[in-house]
Amino acid sequence: MARKIGSRYTAHQVLGRGSAGTVWLGEGPEGPVAIKLLREDLSSDQELVGRFVQERAALLGLDHPHVVGVRDLVVDGADLALVMDLIRGTDLRTRLDRERRLAPEAAVAIAADIADGLAAAHAAGIIHRDVKPENVLLDMEGPLGPGGAHPALLTDFGIARLVDVPRPPRERAAEPGRASGQRSVIGTPDYLAPEIIEGLPPRASVDVYALATVLYELLAGFTPFGGGHPGAVLRRHVTETVAPLPGIPDELWQLLVQCLAKAPASRLRAPELAARLRELLPQLAGLPPLDIDEPGGDPADGARDGAYDPTAAMAPEPRRRGAVPLVPTPAFDSSRDTHTSMRVPGPDELAGGAHGTARAPRAAGERRAGSARHRGPAEEARGRRLKLGAAAVALVTVAGVGGWFAVSGDHDSGDAKPGMHRTDPAP
Numbered sequence: 001m002a003r004k005i006g007s008r009y010t011a012h013q014v015l016g017r018g019s020a021g022t023v024w025l026g027e028g029p030e031g032p033v034a035i036k037l038l039r040e041d042l043s044s045d046q047e048l049v050g051r052f053v054q055e056r057a058a059l060l061g062l063d064h065p066h067v068v069g070v071r072d073l074v075v076d077g078a079d080l081a082l083v084m085d086l087i088r089g090t091d092l093r094t095r096l097d098r099e100r101r102l103a104p105e106a107a108v109a110i111a112a113d114i115a116d117g118l119a120a121a122h123a124a125g126i127i128h129r130d131v132k133p134e135n136v137l138l139d140m141e142g143p144l145g146p147g148g149a150h151p152a153l154l155t156d157f158g159i160a161r162l163v164d165v166p167r168p169p170r171e172r173a174a175e176p177g178r179a180s181g182q183r184s185v186i187g188t189p190d191y192l193a194p195e196i197i198e199g200l201p202p203r204a205s206v207d208v209y210a211l212a213t214v215l216y217e218l219l220a221g222f223t224p225f226g227g228g229h230p231g232a233v234l235r236r237h238v239t240e241t242v243a244p245l246p247g248i249p250d251e252l253w254q255l256l257v258q259c260l261a262k263a264p265a266s267r268l269r270a271p272e273l274a275a276r277l278r279e280l281l282p283q284l285a286g287l288p289p290l291d292i293d294e295p296g297g298d299p300a301d302g303a304r305d306g307a308y309d310p311t312a313a314m315a316p317e318p319r320r321r322g323a324v325p326l327v328p329t330p331a332f333d334s335s336r337d338t339h340t341s342m343r344v345p346g347p348d349e350l351a352g353g354a355h356g357t358a359r360a361p362r363a364a365g366e367r368r369a370g371s372a373r374h375r376g377p378a379e380e381a382r383g384r385r386l387k388l389g390a391a392a393v394a395l396v397t398v399a400g401v402g403g404w405f406a407v408s409g410d411h412d413s414g415d416a417k418p419g420m421h422r423t424d425p426a427p
């Protein structure tokens with residue numbers, strides 16, 4: 001069923017849905033396009049529409065082979081839409097879901113493409129703020145690169161920024177806790193840099209951290225700090241060191257460690273990361289995907305660190321890792337699978353809950369103490385009790401209101417606007 005979007009575009013068929021809206025296959029004066037139609041509750045927000053128009057030049061100006069081009073912004077009655085280049089292919093999350101982990105050469109080639117795209121954005125003063133596999137599109141019509149990887153393009157620039165609408169003082173005052181300084185954080189827990197969690201303004205280095213997390217995930221099949229309740233994930237970002245990946249060349253490991261550094265200034269910048277990744281490609285040729293198990297539990301446990309994943313108890317499908325929606329979603333909307341409201345650990349918990357170094361991944365099949373597979377009957381029973389207790393908490397916690405989580409601080413009214421940012425070129 002076709003529908004008109006503004007005077008120039010027609011949307012023909014839904015390509016997919018995200019937390020901010022629906023992406024359509026459409027047609028414009030210059031041929032096929034992808035049209036991201038923002039959710040009605042977002043498009044009816046006048047402040048957001050204002051920002052949308054304000055960001056127009058920045059969004060349209062970003063022209064790079066590894067960034068999905070935004071061709072037009074449409075504000076038309078109730079419709080608020082981004083018209084983008086149509087990428088014929090798939091997103092990286094879908095590929096990862098299918099293959100679980102990629103061969104190092106392909107993983108590094110994809111990461112290098114995204115680092116190139118980020119370098120261009122950062123040079124233009126724009127931070128992405130939500131780099132994750134869902135926001136990487138693979139262009140199946142593009143030439144095959146190293147490791148058989150199709151060109152990778154980063155998308156969703158600006159969406160986080162657009163939906164991060166500061167609330168009026170009246171509304172804030174009415175909220176308990178706001179006076180003591182609450183802030184909103186937008187992003188996806190698995191990929192959030194520690195400084196964002198600690199309340200510092202996001203800079204370009206948060207994108208480098210998120211990209212290193214994606215690369216780790218492509219290699220390992222799991223993110224370095226993910227798993228369990230989002231609060232536990234945030235704590236790990238701040239307190240844990242990344243566990244080594246057995247079987248990757250040391251140079252690649254050093255790059256990952258450097259870009260996952262807690263201190264933003266220690267991370268490489270995107271152009272240097274892109275160059276270093278490309279230099280590594282020849283020595284990765286022919287290496288098979290890693291054969292390792294995720295530390296911390298069987299996927300069926302839905303747990304890591306003993307932290308119970310509330311969404312696993314309630315959703316019919318396993319949760320897409322890290323796919324907590326970016327923006328608040330109406331409770332009645334069942335089109336998205338992970339609607340989690342979360343409590344972020346306070347400073348004391350962040351400081352005191354450290355478990356030191358993240359648990360090391362094991363070579364496939366190696367026994368791990370504490371795994372459900374290796375527990376005795378008494379431990380199994382205790383584990384079940386913990387889960388039941390946690391499930392009760394989860395019923396309270398999972399409110400179906402979206403993954404836009406509020407945490408303490410006061411940055412949503414100041415400079416610290418997550419999402420698309422004007423930023424210092426130097427991270």
Ligand SMILES: Nc1ncnc2c1ncn2[C@@H]1O[C@H](COP(=O)(O)OP(=O)(O)OP(=O)(O)O)[C@@H](O)[C@H]1O
Nearest residue numbers: 015016017018019020023034084085086087091134
């Ligand atoms: N420019 C594009 N060309 C082709 N397909 C696209 C394009 N942009 C998005 N899609 C597809 O549309 C779907 C929804 O994308 P969208 O960006 O709305 O959500 P997401 O990034 O998966 O999730 P979220 O926005 O919640 O992080 C995805 O499956 C994606 O592959």
